[in-house]
Amino acid sequence: MVRLNGHFSVLSDLCDRLEEIADRLPDKVNRQDALHVARSVSPTVRRAHDFEETVLFPLLKSRFATDAAIGEALNDLRFEHWEDEMFAEELAEGLVGFIGGLEPRNPEALGYMLRGFFGGMRRHITFEKAHIVPLVQQIEGGGHA
Numbered sequence: 001m002v003r004l005n006g007h008f009s010v011l012s013d014l015c016d017r018l019e020e021i022a023d024r025l026p027d028k029v030n031r032q033d034a035l036h037v038a039r040s041v042s043p044t045v046r047r048a049h050d051f052e053e054t055v056l057f058p059l060l061k062s063r064f065a066t067d068a069a070i071g072e073a074l075n076d077l078r079f080e081h082w083e084d085e086m087f088a089e090e091l092a093e094g095l096v097g098f099i100g101g102l103e104p105r106n107p108e109a110l111g112y113m114l115r116g117f118f119g120g121m122r123r124h125i126t127f128e129k130a131h132i133v134p135l136v137q138q139i140e141g142g143g144h145a
């Protein structure tokens, strides 16, 4: 559970940094920060997903094997992970292109992309906190997060 919360907070921090970039577009973006975020977005997202998909979800799937709704929810979450990973790569490219001043330099499209990404990511985290965390707590015997 500690590890899960760690991943949630890393992803939430990433969302905050992306939101800050979106808010600063087009001229107040810190290029150094934006470049760092562009480089770290995909690996950060993948690390969090890997933990859920290789450790957490298999555990939940076996513990709640008879509950079809949980199985479906986990499949949906896995699909969202895949979508977010694709999206993260596009976003990194968009950021690098913007910072590098490549044409077409389209801050509106980049802002839209950023907001779409961190908005979806925050909804995903909210869903997992509401629906996945209680299952983990059940397994851990109602212990604290």
Ligand SMILES: [Fe+2]
Pocket (backbone or CB within 6 Å): 049, 052, 077, 081, 124, 128
């Ligand atoms: Fe997830």
